[in-house]
Amino acid sequence: MRQFEFEAKEAFQKVGLSIPRGRVAQSSDEVEQVARELGCPVILKAQVLAGGRGKAGGIKRAETPKQARSLADKLFGMEIHGHLVNRLLVEECLDISQEIYLGITVDRTNRRPVAICSGMGGVDIEKVAKEHPEKIARLAVNPLMGLREFEARRLVKAAGFKGRTLLHLSRIVMQLWRVFSDNDAELTEINPLIVTTDGKYIAADARLNVDDSSLFRHKTLAERLEKGVAELTELELRARELGMTYVELKGDIGIIGNGAGLVMATMDAVHYYGGKPSNFLDVGGGATADRMTQALDIVLSHPDVKGVFINILGGITRCDEMANGIVASQKTLKREVPMAIRLIGTREKEGAEILQKANIPFLETMDAAAQLIVEKTRGGEK
Amino acid sequence: MTVLINDKTRVLVQGITGREGQFHTQAMRGYGTKVLAGTTPGKGGQEVEGIPVFDNVIEATEEFPEINASIIFVPARFAADAVNEALDAKLEVVVAITEHIPLHDEMKFVALAHQQGSYIIGPNTPGVISPGMCKLGIMPAHVFKPGQIGLISRSGTLTYEVAASLSGAGFGQSTAIGLGGDPITGMSFIDALRLFETDDNTSAVVMIGEIGGSAEEEAAEYIKEHITKPVVAYVAGRTAPKGKRMGHAGAIVSGTSGTADSKMAALRDASVTVIERPIDVDEALQTLLKS
Incomplete structure (x- = not known):
């Protein structure tokens, strides 16, 4: 978990390291006031949880308190690598x-x-x-x-x-x-x-x-993460609260699987057959039916998703639980998209029966399912 | 015959009274693993499936001096202490199933294990299995078959995927080792390759890597110098973005290092057969073992 610069500096101070004089400001008024207190010139530094801040224009030098205010006007509300600037660290200039x-x-x-x-x-x-x-x-x-x-x-x-x-x-x-x-x-x-x-x-x-x-x-820090002040997107945080790992990507095929390595391999398989994954979602070991329903809900909240590939290889995770989750979600899904389901491993027979009863087709190999979902989502484009 | 575990492995289960501990104790026993005792602080004197439970490791090993391995099902905040307790009792093999153990604790117990010559498998691992003989882990046993392929992996379910494919094609496994998905693990690819190179029952090795760190690149250098047996490798995460943790704490591309492409290139450079899909593993082995 990455700390803001001002938080890292607080940790530095605790062990006796010297840091520049200054403090955090949340409005242009406050920036101007801090600049007066410190004496100019001052440096304004955007507090965002992203690297490459200087190159992106997030660090400015002000020669007067008035200039500090006008620079702050521009910095507040600016986005740096997708992170909104709502705090500036105002510090003395060093020789x-x-x-x-x-x-x-x-x-x-x-x-x-x-x-x-x-x-x-x-x-x-x-x-x-x-x-x-x-x-x-x-x-x-x-x-x-x-x-x-x-x-x-x-x-x-x-x-x-x-x-x-x-x-x-x-x-x-x-x-x-x-x-x-x-x-x-x-x-x-x-x-x-x-x-x-x-x-x-x-x-x-x-x-x-x-x-x-x-x-x-x-x-x-744990509390800060709960409040959502972290380098995660809204959907990523929601998944985290539910105990799943979700990473947002730029493609249009949703991916759900059990186990980090398997989910990565599933993304790679989709890519191999010419598709683009819209996310990484690992439901985790021993997931229940509810977990699968929640996973589908999160994946379909990504607006670009045209189809979903569910790849389950049951170990601790049971295929019947996953199948029940898939069936249950049919009624509550936000929208209907093509799906490719691959389901093997622990209690695969029971899982297969549940899906068959609900008329949901499924496959046995990852590659067949990857090909299928790529074809289906391409068809939707025509 | 096999590496790390064999028919002389005698097992202690730490955290035996928990849900996971009980469930997998039963599964391991069902597979033929000799589980002699378990521990849970405060529950000494109880039994799980007829197996005696002790308050601490030393009491268990005094009662059963033949115990030489431990498997840990203890929640993350207490797991490092459990690993240290197993090391203190000088157990040879310690499998840490637990995910989310703090990194600093991991560095400490891994250093301690190296000092005394014990093996730590994991943390964040499915464990280790020598099919048909001993299972010290949580993997679904039916996808593994006895044979001569050494399997090394950073990922659980992906191991099962590849093992199922291998078993289906008639390639059984001598031992399958889950290294674990954390940035710091007790064993590296190199440690496992070294064991398989000298194991008479292993004729070829399959490595399953993933993004993050440089363990695959280092393994490639090691293979060039020290490994004579054929090696096939798969690396997951070619489509993973930079700077994002892909489920495993260790699976993260930082800057330009740790990418799947760099790992695949290094392995190819070491004459390893690098496959693009897990399903290609059978064909790759057939080609290698024919020649």
């Missing part, structure tokens, strides 16, 4: 002498955290990694021991820092480790960490992604 990158993330290959430091801050770190790999230092952390101070110093030294800077940065790396560890982070990043002309170290930007699975020990 930059140096920009540094610090980050801690999870290295999936080595199954442990990795701390990263580079003197080339303020730019896309992945780009630096590609073009100047020698400018980036990394250090693998033993998860059983956590990051130790001498390791932090070793990392900072390897990135080319010496003397007092080495000591300052090592301390900041240890503070960032606390952010990572206290917040169950998947990733936390300061990019850039600014060294000001008067020698202060300030986290100008902040990133913190918290592991969704850990939300039970981070109550306020």
